[in-house]
Amino acid sequence: MMLPEPRRRPGPRPALTVLLAAPRGFCAGVDRAIRIVEEALKRHGAPVYVRHEIVHNRFVVEGLAAQGAVFVEELDEIPDDGRPVVFSAHGVPRSVPDEAMRRRMFTLDATCPLVTKVHREAERHHARGRHILLIGHAGHPEVVGTMGQLPPGAATLVQDAEEARTVAPPAGLPLAWTSQTTLSVDDTAEVVAILAARFPGIAGPAKEDICYATSNRQAAVKGIVARGAEVVIVVGAPNSSNSVRLAEVARRAGARDAVLVQRGAELDPEALAGCATLGLTAGASAPESLVREVLDRLRESFEVTVEDVVVAEERIAFRLPPALAAE
Known part of the structure; x- marks a missing residue:
């Protein structure tokens, strides 16, 4: 796909500070x-x-x-x-x-591997006779995969706080909860608190299911909003759960708007008129090259100054399957 040629505004361009969230992008x-x-x-x-x-x-x-x-x-x-x-x-x-x-x-x-951890966790709860309340979004491939580790009826999906207040698991069975790895940290905490209040003794994971990358990227978004980002641009796909959550987190943290774009060509710089400080991040499945595209797009219309806002450093790496390990 060919990107449009850069369009420079005639005359001086307004100044724009871009707060670049870190971590961002690939996990x-x-x-x-x-x-x-x-x-x-x-x-x-x-x-x-x-x-x-x-x-x-x-x-x-x-x-x-x-x-x-x-x-x-x-x-x-x-x-x-x-x-x-x-x-x-x-x-x-x-x-x-x-x-x-x-x-x-x-x-x-x-x-x-962090999704596999949730699978094994759900299996252990089931083996101990517990009915599982799975916090997640209906139809998401990760939720389908987790529920598919268990016999039909062994888990009940809880999508939000409202469902947590009304869910009716099978009577007489001990309960456990687990969650999709790409949810909002704050939303999940609210759901868990409601379930714990309704069902004292409900078992949970030994370590939270929301993955480190999701937590770190949401914390970074809160960080750039706290530093004054008026609008936050999230680079990611509309079917990417973690990317959509980043936009939600930005709005709740106080940004007046959050925009999800898949690449630079989708961004309308005119919509940012009057914005002096912008936040920029990327979902865990968005490559850094697309972030650079967005910055290039912004430079067509603004005099851009980039500032990094780092809330965590990630050094985790996962091995390839044995069949592809280095020979």
């Missing part, structure tokens, strides 16, 4: 998932099949497709030709690897 789980597809293509050539978008960013998906990745929604779209099949970072129901094994497919699991 360790996203980086690992993309590397799995790239390494599979390098070792085995094209095509490499990927069930669902490997991460929720169409530019990442299009880039991998250009290298030979073929994205499908279900295994029945994949021929029995022995080619590698990658499961996305969001995780899959247990039925998917079971079907792949039945068909003797060569599979590579790109599920984020």
Whole structure:
């Protein structure tokens, strides 16, 4: 896709301070998932099949497709030709690897290890006879994957505080809660508090389920708003849960507006007229190149000064599956 040529305003451009949130962009789980597809293509050539978008960013998906990745929604779209099949970072129901094994497919699991942790946690609660209240968004692939680790009826979805106040789990069973990894930290804390008040003794995870990257990126957004960001731009896809949550967090933290864009060409600088201090971040599945596009777009209309706002440093890295480990 060709980007439009930069358009410079005639005359002096207004000054704009951009507070650049850190951490932002790719997390360790996203980086690992993309590397799995790239390494599979390098070792085995094209095509490499990927069930669902490997991460929720169409530019990442299009880039991998250009290298030979073929994205499908279900295994029945994949021929029995022995080619590698990658499961996305969001995780899959247990039925998917079971079907792949039945068909003797060569599979590579790109599920984020922190999502896998939630799967194992849900299984342990179920094994102990607990009914699980899963905090998450209906239809999100991660929620579908987590609920798919359990027998039908073993978990009940709780999407928000309102549902937490009214949910009616099966009577007579001990309860446990777990959550999607990409939720709002504050919203989840509210839901958990309601569940704990309604169901004393409900078990929770030994360590919170919302992943470090989600927590850090939300804290960074609060940091740039606290530093005076009037508007926050979030680079990310509309189907990316963690990106949408960042925009919500910005508004709740006090920004007068938050704008979700997928790349620089989508940004209308005219909509920022009168804004002197802008916040900029990116969801965990958005590459840094798209952040740079947004900065370039802003420079077409403003005299931009960039200031980094760092709230945490991330040094976590996840290993590739054994089948792709360095030989």
